[in-house]
Amino acid sequence: YAPNMHIHILLYLLFIATCWHIERGGLYLHSSAVQRSPENGFLFLGASGNGKTTVAKLSAEAGYGALGDDLNFIIKDQNDFKLAAVMLGHSVAVKPKEKVLITTSDLGLPLAKAVYIETLKRGAYPMLDVATSGMDYEFYNLANDWQLLHVPTEVVKAKIAWADAYVRIVADDNLRALSQIDPKKMTERSKLIRPLMDPMIDSDRWILTYYPTDAMAQEAGMSLSSLRDFYFDSVLVDYKKMEKDLKSLEKVMDEGNVIHVVGRMTDLYVNIKGRLAQACFGERNIPDGECFL
Numbered sequence: 001y002a003p004n005m006h007i008h009i010l011l012y013l014l015f016i017a018t019c020w021h022i023e024r025g026g027l028y029l030h031s032s033a034v035q036r037s038p039e040n041g042f043l044f045l046g047a048s049g050n051g052k053t054t055v056a057k058l059s060a061e062a063g064y065g066a067l068g069d070d071l072n073f074i075i076k077d078q079n080d081f082k083l084a085a086v087m088l089g090h091s092v093a094v095k096p097k098e099k100v101l102i103t104t105s106d107l108g109l110p111l112a113k114a115v116y117i118e119t120l121k122r123g124a125y126p127m128l129d130v131a132t133s134g135m136d137y138e139f140y141n142l143a144n145d146w147q148l149l150h151v152p153t154e155v156v157k158a159k160i161a162w163a164d165a166y167v168r169i170v171a172d173d174n175l176r177a178l179s180q181i182d183p184k185k186m187t188e189r190s191k192l193i194r195p196l197m198d199p200m201i202d203s204d205r206w207i208l209t210y211y212p213t214d215a216m217a218q219e220a221g222m223s224l225s226s227l228r229d230f231y232f233d234s235v236l237v238d239y240k241k242m243e244k245d246l247k248s249l250e251k252v253m254d255e256g257n258v259i260h261v262v263g264r265m266t267d268l269y270v271n272i273k274g275r276l277a278q279a280c281f282g283e284r285n286i287p288d289g290e291c292f293l
Helices: 005-023 052-061 078-091 106-121 135-142 153-162 183-202 214-220 224-235 239-255
Strands: 026-035 041-045 065-068 071-075 099-105 125-131 165-170 206-210 258-263 266-271
Touching (some): 026 052, 065 071, 078 106, 078 165
Parallel strands (some): 099 165
Antiparallel strands (some): 026 041
């Protein structure tokens, strides 16, 4: 038994663990970590003796969660990357040298970055278009009539014409931000913008998702952490099985004549004779799983 053998063994195991985590996109940091809430926290870096352990101890005494006071492992959210692979592989089937337009707001950047990276890995060309949260209210609140009716048509058309596939990630910071804006303003502007979007919609190579935010969690009456779990459980599914199941339902609905809806205070008959159903399995919207008429 060599002197200080336990230290050498500990360092060796730490080296193996570090290599294992780095291979999976993570990183070990000499730091202390404090949990502020289920969704966020703080990481304090510094050399030995600079107070990392003291910060963790004082934070615990103040009611925060002390996660570690020496070594902490940081890893990127794998769910974002798993979903990015679904969107680019299953939904829009991106091929090498194709161009992908990724649009989102700043709150959707975790998923948008994952899509950007996955696009590069597939040998395609990504373009990331990021809007700043809260600007829609400022625009509709301050824009005069001629500003309201001005749309940078050339810019919008150029972006859409450039891309072969489109990924749209909606991430709202306030679901009622425009509640005090005159609906007529939004309607008039929408009439100008919507026709510019038609080439993208008609291409059938677009995918849309609503990314979890605090505003969405508040609307759902749950924590952001719980909402994220619910969201990823809904979007990271077997879409091949979903397609198979919905195609069977699609056939039944195509051959049917009447749908009978029964529920509490509900007894409704809907005539569907001659109408064709459409199965949806993550090619345009995620999450998905509907069969509509």
